[in-house]
Amino acid sequence: MNLLSLEDVSVTYTIASGEVPAVRDVSLTLDPGEALGIAGESGSGKSTLAMALLRLLPRDARVEGRIVLDGEDILAMKWGRLRAVRWAEASIVFQGAQHGLNPVRRIGEQIAEPLLVHGLAQPAQARTRVAELLEQVGLPAWRSRSYPHELSGGQRQRVMIAMALACSPRLIIADEPTTALDVMVQAQVLSLIKDLIASHGISLIMISHDLSVLADMCDRLAVMYAGRVVENGPSHEVFHAARHPYSGALAAAFPTVGDPVSRMAPKGLGGDPPDPMDLPSGCSFHPRCPVALDLCSSLDVELWPAGREGEGPHTAACVHVRPDLKAGADELGSPATETGADELASPDAETGGDDPAAPSPDSERGQGRGEVVAAASLETAARDERAKETS
Numbered sequence: 125m126n127l128l129s130l131e132d133v134s135v136t137y138t139i140a141s142g143e144v145p146a147v148r149d150v151s152l153t154l155d156p157g158e159a160l161g162i163a164g165e166s167g168s169g170k171s172t173l174a175m176a177l178l179r180l181l182p183r184d185a186r187v188e189g190r191i192v193l194d195g196e197d198i199l200a201m202k203w204g205r206l207r208a209v210r211w212a213e214a215s216i217v218f219q220g221a222q223h224g225l226n227p228v229r230r231i232g233e234q235i236a237e238p239l240l241v242h243g244l245a246q247p248a249q250a251r252t253r254v255a256e257l258l259e260q261v262g263l264p265a266w267r268s269r270s271y272p273h274e275l276s277g278g279q280r281q282r283v284m285i286a287m288a289l290a291c292s293p294r295l296i297i298a299d300e301p302t303t304a305l306d307v308m309v310q311a312q313v314l315s316l317i318k319d320l321i322a323s324h325g326i327s328l329i330m331i332s333h334d335l336s337v338l339a340d341m342c343d344r345l346a347v348m349y350a351g352r353v354v355e356n357g358p359s360h361e362v363f364h365a366a367r368h369p370y371s372g373a374l375a376a377a378f379p380t381v382g383d384p385v386s387r388m389a390p391k392g393l394g395g396d397p398p399d400p401m402d403l404p405s406g407c408s409f410h411p412r413c414p415v416a417l418d419l420c421s422s423l424d425v426e427l428w429p430a431g432r433e434g435e436g437p438h439t440a441a442c443v444h445v446r447p448d449l450k451a452g453a454d455e456l457g458s459p460a461t462e463t464g465a466d467e468l469a470s471p472d473a474e475t476g477g478d479d480p481a482a483p484s485p486d487s488e489r490g491q492g493r494g495e496v497v498a499a500a501s502l503e504t505a506a507r508d509e510r511a512k513e514t515s
């Protein structure tokens with residue numbers, strides 16, 4: 125049974141010049157204990173999607189679709205229930221811990237707060253729990269008396285992780301949790317997150333622009349482009365045998381740690397992501413795509429089965445995993461470019477969309493349950509939420 129299920133989730137911001145479709149028709153599922161990575165360039169909608177899960181978006185954001193958490197529809201939840209679910213069921217670790225910590229309150233008070241607010245511990249028990257949590261994230265208990273400015277960036281991020289763990293959530297959402305840290309500290313914090321979610325059986329949604337980090341941390345990867353999920357599958361398949369040319373380019377742009385050849389010559393992506401208010405026709409990626417066909421400028425292909433049999437669901441939204449559509453284009457003489465569609469979009473001729481027995485995309489869309497919460501910025505969100513309910 126799924127822990128979390130997103131069904132056709134869209135998020136649109138309303139700004140003075142019009143509407144920004146930041147997330148478009150995203151359907152994803154997450155199982156208990158599973159780690160899902162969400163990758164994509166800046167502006168692809170990753171953070172918007174993460175914030176939507178917790179209803180932490182600003183008031184100018186309109187969320188549509190269904191976000192089902194442990195059988196409950198997050199978008200339909202009353203504020204009181206949402207507040208309880210946020211802290212006790214799931215939590216979020218934001219990028220740059222300085223934004224998530226109150227600079228004038230001691231670390232220990234901040235870690236204890238969700239426990240006290242939710243009535244999960246009395247003050248004395250909370251103190252013991254804070255010491256335990258600090259130890260779990262590799263900090264000495266006396267650090268509970270420190271203020272955030274007395275800690276390094278890596279230590280502050282460890283504190284954020286302790287806060288996220290405080291109420292023993294079933295799900296942690298980590299939005300670029302190591303972006304602000306140097307490489308060595310980044311590796312330590314990532315390894316800490318990996319160990320903690322494994323030892324506590326916590327599900328993880330981790331957001332990053334770095335596919336190699338996500339591939340190392342997560343069981344499954346969803347790659348977003350211009351607000352859409354364009355590929356979704358087992359990490360090693362998406363990273364090493366991408367079926368969407370955008371995922372392939374993203375994987376090539378972030379070489380595997382310890383791979384000296386690709387480290388020296390990472391393949392960058394040409395061009396820029398599109399303006400969400402002025403999306404290209406057809407497939408949004410086609411103007412940058414090295415294997416685009418003529419029909420890609422008019423046809424927006426939905427996610428379609430693209431993986432190896434027995435490897436778990438793997439879908440990609442590309443004409444190159446649709447032999448039926450490609451055949452039509454070939455008959456009409458629509459050329460693939462010299463770079464080779466099969467090389468980039470179809471690394472294994474034996475896999476994927478050519479399989480006539482492959483299930484239809486609908487059969488892979490899960491119906492499910494899930495749980496989410498936030499460990500920081502909740503007061504701001506609470507204010508927004510209360511304002512929404514009273515307006």
Ligand SMILES: Nc1ncnc2c1ncn2[C@@H]1O[C@H](COP(=O)(O)OP(=O)(O)OP(=O)(O)O)[C@@H](O)[C@H]1O
Nearest residue numbers: 137139144146165166167168169170171172173400
């Ligand atoms: N409050 C807002 N109002 C209007 N548009 C917004 C708002 N927040 C984000 N956007 C727009 O929504 C789109 C998705 O942004 P988002 O921050 O979710 O992407 P991202 O993939 O997380 O990027 P990054 O990695 O840079 O954080 C972008 O075009 C962005 O400009």
